[in-house]
Every structure is written in C-alpha cells, then in structure tokens.
Amino acid sequence: xxxxxxxxxxxxxxxxxxxxxxxxxxxxxxxxxxxGECPSRGVRKAEIVDLDTAEQCVLQSAHAAEDxxxxxxxxxxxxxxxxxxxxxxxxxVQPILGEHSEVAESDVEAVLRHARTINIxxxxxxxxxxxxxxxxxxxxxxxxxxxxxxxxLQAEVHVIHGVRSRTENVIKCIRExxxxxxxxxxxNGYAASLAVLTEEQKQxxxxxxxxxGGTTDFAVYARGALRHSGVVAVGGDHIANxxxxxxxxxxxxxxxxxxxxxxxxxxxxxxxxxxxxNGEISIGATVIFKDHLCQLMRLRVEETLQLIKRxxxxxxxxxxxxxxxxxxxGCAHVRGIKELAGDVIGLxxxxxxxxxxxxxxxxxxxxxxxxxIGIVRFGAMREEMVRKNAKRGGRLKxxxxxxxxxxxxWMF
Amino acid sequence: MSLRDTKVRILVLGVGGAGCNALxxxxxxxxxxxxxxxxxxxxxxxxxxxxxxxxxxxSSLCGEKFQLGLKTTFGLGAGGDPSVGRKAAGExxxxxxxxxxxxxxxxxxxxxxxxxxxxxxxxxxxxxREAGAxxxxxxxxxxxxxxxxxxEQAAAALDEFKRATDAVACVPNDKLFEMAGExxxxxxxxxxxxDLLAEGVRALWRMLTMPGLINRDFNDLRRxxxxxxxxxxxxxxxxxxxxxxxxxxxxxxxxxxxxGGAILAEADTILVSLRGGPELTMTEVKRAVSQISQQCxxxxxxxxxASIDENFSGKLSVLLIASRGCSATAEAAAASPLPSDREMxxxxxxxxxxxxxxxxxxxxxPVRRPEPASEQSVPRRISVDVSRLRQQRLALEVNVKGRFxxxxxxxxxxxxxxxxTFLRRGIKIG
Numbered sequence: 090x091x092x093x094x095x096x097x098x099x100x101x102x103x104x105x106x107x108x109x110x111x112x113x114x115x116x117x118x119x120x121x122x123x124x125g126e127c128p129s130r131g132v133r134k135a136e137i138v139d140l141d142t143a144e145q146c147v148l149q150s151a152h153a154a155e156d157x158x159x160x161x162x163x164x165x166x167x168x169x170x171x172x173x174x175x176x177x178x179x180x181x182v183q184p185i186l187g188e189h190s191e192v193a194e195s196d197v198e199a200v201l202r203h204a205r206t207i208n209i210x211x212x213x214x215x216x217x218x219x220x221x222x223x224x225x226x227x228x229x230x231x232x233x234x235x236x237x238x239x240x241x242l243q244a245e246v247h248v249i250h251g252v253r254s255r256t257e258n259v260i261k262c263i264r265e266x267x268x269x270x271x272x273x274x275x276x277n278g279y280a281a282s283l284a285v286l287t288e289e290q291k292q293x294x295x296x297x298x299x300x301x302g303g304t305t306d307f308a309v310y311a312r313g314a315l316r317h318s319g320v321v322a323v324g325g326d327h328i329a330n331x332x333x334x335x336x337x338x339x340x341x342x343x344x345x346x347x348x349x350x351x352x353x354x355x356x357x358x359x360x361x362x363x364x365x366x367n368g369e370i371s372i373g374a375t376v377i378f379k380d381h382l383c384q385l386m387r388l389r390v391e392e393t394l395q396l397i398k399r400x401x402x403x404x405x406x407x408x409x410x411x412x413x414x415x416x417x418x419g420c421a422h423v424r425g426i427k428e429l430a431g432d433v434i435g436l437x438x439x440x441x442x443x444x445x446x447x448x449x450x451x452x453x454x455x456x457x458x459x460x461x462i463g464i465v466r467f468g469a470m471r472e473e474m475v476r477k478n479a480k481r482g483g484r485l486k487x488x489x490x491x492x493x494x495x496x497x498x499w500m501f
Numbered sequence: 502m503s504l505r506d507t508k509v510r511i512l513v514l515g516v517g518g519a520g521c522n523a524l525x526x527x528x529x530x531x532x533x534x535x536x537x538x539x540x541x542x543x544x545x546x547x548x549x550x551x552x553x554x555x556x557x558x559x560s561s562l563c564g565e566k567f568q569l570g571l572k573t574t575f576g577l578g579a580g581g582d583p584s585v586g587r588k589a590a591g592e593x594x595x596x597x598x599x600x601x602x603x604x605x606x607x608x609x610x611x612x613x614x615x616x617x618x619x620x621x622x623x624x625x626x627x628x629x630r631e632a633g634a635x636x637x638x639x640x641x642x643x644x645x646x647x648x649x650x651x652x653e654q655a656a657a658a659l660d661e662f663k664r665a666t667d668a669v670a671c672v673p674n675d676k677l678f679e680m681a682g683e684x685x686x687x688x689x690x691x692x693x694x695x696d697l698l699a700e701g702v703r704a705l706w707r708m709l710t711m712p713g714l715i716n717r718d719f720n721d722l723r724r725x726x727x728x729x730x731x732x733x734x735x736x737x738x739x740x741x742x743x744x745x746x747x748x749x750x751x752x753x754x755x756x757x758x759x760x761g762g763a764i765l766a767e768a769d770t771i772l773v774s775l776r777g778g779p780e781l782t783m784t785e786v787k788r789a790v791s792q793i794s795q796q797c798x799x800x801x802x803x804x805x806x807a808s809i810d811e812n813f814s815g816k817l818s819v820l821l822i823a824s825r826g827c828s829a830t831a832e833a834a835a836a837s838p839l840p841s842d843r844e845m846x847x848x849x850x851x852x853x854x855x856x857x858x859x860x861x862x863x864x865x866x867p868v869r870r871p872e873p874a875s876e877q878s879v880p881r882r883i884s885v886d887v888s889r890l891r892q893q894r895l896a897l898e899v900n901v902k903g904r905f906x907x908x909x910x911x912x913x914x915x916x917x918x919x920x921x922t923f924l925r926r927g928i929k930i931g
Contacts, residue, residue, distance in 0.1 A: 133908045172911055182766045184754050184796045211645060240795040241766065322911040323918050330903040331921040335930045340904055381930050388922040396913060 095122075095160050096472065098464030099147070099269075100168035100277060101259055103132050103303030103326060104419060106146045108154035109458065110162070111446065111465035119469045121448030121462060123158020125150045134303035134322045135170035135277075137258050140265070148266045164270040166468040168460055169216065169259050170277040170304050172322035173252040178221070179204045183242045192225065192234045196242055204246040214253040216276050221245040221314045247315045249276050272468065278306030278318050280463030281417045283470075285441035286310065293411035296434070297441060298397055299460055300420035302326050306460075307397050309404045317404030323393045325420050328386055335385040336377055342366055346382055347423075353387040354425035355380060390426060394433040401434065415441030417459035509709055509719050511546040512604040512634070513702055516622045517586070518557055518578070519612025519641055519694075521550045525562045526695035527702055546608075546706055549600065551625070553589050553617045554578035567600065569593055569621060579616025583654055586620020594628070601629040605719060606705075607636045609666065610698050614643035614651040619658030626665035635723050637733075638662045638669035639698050645675055668726045668733040668824060672697060672758065679757045697758075701735045704820035708774045708806045715786070717774070717806035725770050725804055726824065733824040734764050745777075745817040746785035750792040753819045765796040768823040775807040778814025789819055 096119070098109045110123035127150040131139030151162050181204025183196050205218045223231040224243040234242055260271045281299040294311040303324045309317040325347075332351075333343035350364055362379040401407050413436050416426060421440050430438040443453045443462040452458045515524030528548055550563040555576035558566050568576070570589020579585040590597065601607055607629040611618030622638070629636040640662060643651045662669045672694060681690045708717055726733065736759050738752025759765055773790050775781070786807050794803050801823075905911075905919035912918070916925065923930055 133905075134911065138908065172909075184765070186751055186754065243766065321913065321918075326904065327919070327921075330905060330919075331923060334901065334903050334921050335923055384928075385921075385923055385930060388926065388928065392918075392922045 095158075096465050096468035097154070097160075097162050097165040098168065098275075098280070098461045098468060099151070099165040099263060100280075100461040100464060101132060101135075101137065101143060101147065101262065102129055102168075102301055102460075103135050103324060104301065105129050105457070106132075106143070106150040107458065107461045108150045108162070108165070109452065109461040109465050110154050110158035110160050111448070111462075111469060113469045113472060117469075117473050119446040119448075119466055121443075121446055121452055121465065123154050123156075123160065124449065124452045124458070125152065125154025125157055127153065129302070132303065134172060134324070134326070135301070135320075136173075136255055136303075137262055140258070140262055143262050144265050147263055147269070151266065151269060163268055164272050165263060166464045166471075167259055167263055167271050167274045168277045168280055168464045169251060169256055169274045170301070170306050170320055171251070171255060172304070172320055173255050174216070174249065174276055174278075174306075174320045175251075176247060176249045176318045178245065178247050178316065181205070181244045181246065183244075185240050185242055190238060190240045192237045192239060192242055194235055197223075197235055197244075200242050200244045201246065204244050205248055209248070209250050212253055213250045214256055215248055215250050216256070216274060217247075217249040217279060219247045219249075219315050221247055221316070247318070249279065249318055251276075273471065275464050275467045276306070276318065277301075277304075277460040277464075278308045278320065279315065280461070280467055281306065281441070281459040282308040282310065282315070282415075282463065283466045284443040284445055284459045284463030285415050285417060286412075287444060288313070290412040294406065294409040295412040296397075296401055296410055296414045296436070298394075298414060298416050298418075298430070300324060300393070300416065300418040300426075301457070301460070302419060305393055305397065305418070305420075307400060309401060309406050309410075311404075311406040311409035316406050317400065319400060321393060321396045321400070323389075323396070324418075327393075328389050328420070328423075331385050331389045332382060336381060338366065338375070338377070346377065347386065350379060350382060351386050352383050352424035353390045353429045355383050355387060359383060386423070387429065390420070390423060390429060391433060394430050398434050410436055413437035413439060415439060417441040417456040419457040421456035509605045510603055511606045511608070511702075511706055511709075512601060512629075513546045513548045513608045514551055514600075514610065514625060515549070515561075515563070516551045516609060516611040516625060517615055517618030518552065518554065519615070520610040520618050520622070521552055521557065521561050521563070522691065523610040523639070523695040523698040524548055524550050526692070527699040528563045546702060547604075551617075551621070552578075553586065553621070567596075569617065579620060581614075581651070581654075582616045583620035583658055586615075586617040586622075587624055588620075589617070590621035590624035594624075597625055598628050598632065601625070601632045601634060604629065604632065604634040606709075606722075607634040608639060608698075608702055609636065610639045611662075612641045612643075613655035613658040613662070614647065615654075619654055619661075623658065623661035623665040626662060630665065630667065635719075635727060636666045637726065638666040638671075639701060639735075640669060640671050641677070641694050642671060642673040642675075644678070663731060667728055668731060670701065670735045670822075671732050676757055697735065697737070700737055701820070704737075704774055704776070704818075707776060707808055707810075708820075715805055715807045717772075717804060721804055722772070725772055725802070725822075731824065733822055734758055734768075736821045736823070737818065738821075739816060739818040741816050745815075746789040747792065749775075749817045749819045750789040753793060753821050754796055759821075759823070764823055765793070768797050768801050770802045770804070770824045771797065772804040772820075772822040773806070774820040774822075775805075775817060776810055776813055776820075777807070777817040779809055779811065780814060781807065781809060781817065785817065789817070793819075793821060 094113050096111045096113055100107045106127045106129045108125040111119045112122050113119055127146045129146055131142030137143045155162055181200045183200035185192055185196055205215055222245055223234045225231050225234050225237050225239040226241055263269050263271050278299055282297040285297055286295050291310045292313045297308045299306040301324050303326050305321045305323055308315055329343045329347050332347055333340045359380040364377045366375045414434055427438050440456050441459055442456055443459055515521040548563050549565045549567050550561040551567040551569055552558040553569045553574045570592045573589040573592050609622055609626050611622040613619045626636050642655050677690050677693045681693045709719055736753050736756040738749045740748030775786055790805050902919050910917045910919050
C-alpha cells in the first residue's frame, strides 16, 4: 500500500501536542492506527508563544506516533485554534453571461471566490470556506450547479478565517522539525465536529463544544451544514488559574486538585469535606474545602458555557439543534459538566467521541482526541476528493477548491 | 414632456479637496447645451466648488467658488477633522442655504475621511434637501492603507450623508484601484473617481434634457431615488459594433462597482439610461435592458431612458443606477433616534454650533447600533471591579491574572476573561 494512504493529523494544543495516524482504505473508510502524545510547553491559549520549545514537543509527539503506528510520518494536517479564529457567512453572486447561459465550472469557481473574498480583514487568511448551498435564478438548495441553465448563480458559504501570521507560526513550528511538512491547516472546532457528528446528526442540527486546555472551540450545524463556528479563548487552564488564585495555592497543586477532586456540581455533602495538601505549600498540612474548589470551578465553567450559549443564539440556529450538544476536549472529563451544560444551554448534552472512524478504541473513546482524529478525517475527505477527481478527469476541481478553501495560494 | 421646458436647475457641488477635484473634471470636459437652439441656461448644471482651504480653492478650474468657514479655519483646510468642517459649514449656513435655493437636483461630491468633505458635506446636503431639491451624494471612501482613524471617520460621515441626502453613491477608493489596474499611476486612480462622477452627472443631465427614444423626466428620477437614505451604485459600460447592446450590458454587469453582481441581486430599483447614435434600435434597447434586469433577484422596478446623440453613432453607452430596497442600514437609519428631518436638522445645528470641543468630538464617533442595556451595564460593572482589584494588587502585591499575566488578554465583549470569574463577579470564596 502506498504511503499516501496514511493520513496524519497533528494538533498543537495548549495542554498536549497530539499526533494521530490514520489509514485511508480503498472504500473511503478511515482507521486510526497510531497515536502519539507529548505534554505541551510553549503554548498559551492554543497559540505558540515559544517556538523552540513547541518544536521539541512536536518532535516528541511525532516520534511517539511513529512508534505507535509503525508509519514514517512525512506530511501532516495541522490543527489550528486561538482567539484570532472567527467565522462569518457570506453570499457570492455571479452573473452567467452569454446567450445560452449555462453554469460553467469557471462560474462556480468565480461565485465561490466572490463569496470568500468579501469582508475579511487584510491580515486574515481564510482557513475554510464551506459551501452551504447554491442558488440558480432563485432555485434554492442546488448541490451541484455545473451545467444548469440560468442567468444568475449565488452561493452561500461559511467562511472560517484566522490571522495569517499566527496561522503561519503553526505551520512554521511543524516545518522546523524535519522531515515534517504541512499539507493543510484545519480549524480544531471544525475538526472535532467531523470526528464526532454523523451525517444524520448534522441534518438534525448539533452543537459541538471542544473545550480544551486554552480555548473552547465550537461548531454549530443546522440542516446538514456548518452555520457558525468560532473560538472562546477560555479553557481548562483558566479553571486551574482560578483555583490557584481563589485558594491561594500554586498552579501545579491547583491543576492536580482540579483533576482529582474537581467537580462543577455543588452538593450539600461537599460542605464538610476537606482535602489536605501535606507539605506542598508550606510546612504542615494545608486544608482545602471541597465546596470552595467546586464553586470556583463551577463559576468558570458555567460562564464559559454561557458564552457558548450566547454564540449559539447569535447563529440564529438555537431552535434547529435536534441532535443536541456534544462536548469534547479535555474539559469534557470535568465531573458534572454534562449536567451543567444541559442546564445552561437548555439542550440534551452528551460527551462526544469519535464515531465516524474505526481503529484504536483507546483513542476513539477519549473526548480529548476528537479534534486530532477529526483532523485525520478532514485529510481523508480531502484526499478522497482528489482521488475521485482524478478518476473523473478534473470535473470536480472547482468544487473541491471551493469546499476546502485550498491554502496553497498562500502557503507556497 | 421632457424637462427641457421646465428648466430643471441642476446644481453640482464639490465639497472639500476630493470633491473639488472631481468637479474640475466635470468642468474640464464641459457640459454644454445639446444644440445651439437650446437657450444657454436650459438645464445646464451649475458648478460650484466649496472648500475651506483658500489655496486649494484658488487653483480650482471651476468658475464659481465658495469659501467656507473663513472665521473658523482662516482660509486653511479643516485638517482632517470633520468637526471643523461641520463648524465651518455652520458658520456659512445662510450663504449655503442661499446657494441651494431653487435647485431641483443637487449633486454633492465629496471625499470622506477628511475634514471638509466629511464634516461640511452632510450639512450642505441637509440644507439642499430642506430647500426641496432631490439631493444625491457622490462620495469616495479612503484607501484601506490610510488607516483605521480615517476609515472610522469616513464610516461616520457616510452614515450622516445617508441620512442627509436622498441617496448616496459611494465608491471605496480601493475599488477604484481595482478598476484602474495594478500598474495604474496615482493620478490615474484618482482620475477614475473623478471621471465616474463627471460621467454620472453628465449622464443624468443628458437623460433629463436630451431628446430620446424613451424620455424620462425629473419626476421619474425623483420617484426612484427620493428619501432612500441609502447607498445607490453607479456603473457604466460602453459597447461598439454590431453586438453593441450585449457588449455594453456585459461591460456594465462586470463593472467592479457592482461587487461581482451582488449589488444587482439585491437591487429593488434600477435606472438604465442608454445613449446611442441615431441608428439605435428598440431591439437593442430591449436586449441591453433585459440582460441587466435578469441579474436582479428582487424583481426590481426598472426605469429605462434612451437618448440619441448625433455624435455617438455605432456606439452605445449604458449608465446604470441601482438602489437597494430596505436594507439593514436603511432600517437602522429609520430606527435610529433621528427619524424626522426636522429633528435631524436641529441636532445638526446643535453639533455645528456647539462650542465645546468635547461635544464636537463626540459627534464624530461612528454611530453604533444600540446595544441591549444589559450588555452595556456588564463592562461598566466590571471596570469598577477591576479598579478595585488594582488597588488590592498594589496593596497586597497579588497578581490577579496568575498565569495569564503576561499573555494577550482574552477580551469578550469588553470583559477580560483571563481574570478569574469569581473576582469579576465579586463572589467571596470561603
């Protein structure tokens, strides 16, 4: 089997740098065959602040994934997040000129180009532009307009954009580790939704909330298409930080308390419970009240979920979420977060795991792997399209270019 | 009945540096009566250059000049400050009112982002409308590289223009750059803007005064554009040869000012004015118009005018004015606290006569959509909390942001999310 059939996703996260190796089978299915992980350093709120340190972690993570899968890793799809990532919906219009007006591939390319180029600040770059639907002379919901008759073609697209320099830093960080190269970058929130949601759930409408170490990425699906996405730059690090400041204990102790004892449910039984930190902070035992810990955590998580709820309301799709909310990312492990999210957002909530791929169940069942697995899924979709395209002789070229907003024009 | 008989008074005003330059172009190319039989004063636009900068004004080619705000600026420019331009216009309010009196159609050309065009322009437009004229603005927006400050000023001025005029044709300079091409010289880019205005004025004037296959009179124009308080878009195209109708229509549709077709798709009224030689056929008119109106999604109200020019045989030029219906901006303008013209005028007067620089500066800030009261109150409460925390920090040397102390803050709707939630909400732990 040729090497191009292996697809690697690499996510430079705030708490971990994670490499996932997937195998693209001939029938188009994806199987996860290896995972590598390295605790992340040099990254804050999903953005690289220390390039050299982050490079070391990328190298370790990639090596671990090579050992785990037995595959030589050359090129990867890279995940990206951070406060600079945002999205908007836009409409492009293209007049179909000429006597026998028939939509040509060039028109589709042009309409998608129009839809993507408006309203984006100059320093930004488009990460994805996903076509929601086409409209030919008022006929809505057209999937493939090439060859249709009409005089006016419209396309509605969801554009995810990020700041160019920050996106380039992620690419640079990976390229500095030879022989790694970057095929394309993927927004983590979008990637997580690709891993977690089935086609049916996208049709029903779903909200994917990927709450990681430094950021909370979200994606809103309604009627089968991505309608809204973005980043709230608050994550698990903030929870630990709040604990550290609230209880006046070091960050490392706060991090440990969060994982071992933390919860966002405040129960009466907690009232009298205490945790003793022996000799960690000062000589002798420091006593921490459990309900203080949980209260601090609840305040932060509740607030973050409220912001997500606000983003959901902004999308105008709040009534169209039939499949409910899917929580992924490391914070999905926080005790009681499912119940709290249900209360705050007012929709049924489940912990999202990678349902759309096969392979190592140890990786698939963990919500913090949803984004990197989704990156592999994205790469698989991309390469599957290219393969189909080669078979059909280039007929779909324009559409693929539109759907996946190729980065090539600025990356090379 | 054509308006030749009723002597439409067309007034073309260039306000500020950019406006006067555009006016120069109109003056240079000349706007003369169609033929010698016409009385010389019939519907010939009256051009007036208006500027605060005496030096710039003296170099204008325009015959009639209007020095604005001598007492305010002492014959110098407004220095890029719209409040100065507004004050200058306020000073000469009576003279300006005299200038626009009796006019039927007033064009105001101005470059936004600066002081005189952006500040005085809307005041003059308001006066013209009060005088009963159909008032159209033709404005350019600064280049993106000119910076955020100018852009914000321009956005605020455009908003004022929209409210003060019946309709505004707005051309971002960046679009002109696109039209002129990468290699264009600075001169050429600005000339494109000036040409566009000159051509717009000329085409409208021609439509109202020249004999044609299909005549449109002033009332048609008025009905199409009056009280829109929104942007209109001008676009031109010319075609030659056997297939000139299709060529001209295609040229219009692909004009960059139409935003790749998006403008037409949203237009609810379009005005198509054609100019051709004596051999222009009805079929050609029909063809050109139907090709353009096909691009519209909203089943627009189409006004067609066609005029014959002896010197234009073998060619066809098309002027298109598209205006959007009730767009978001128009709704916002309608919902804004300045609904009636009278109130508007009063508030403007206040802004003009206000001596305090604070008030004047306040009037320049871009008009924002009114936010729900709750959202406004949140940052205010937070800011109080933060100031309280800062004091604590000084006293106790506590780093309130912990590990996020030195990283870029996460600001969400004015709130710094890196500060612990319990501190921002003022909740006491333990």
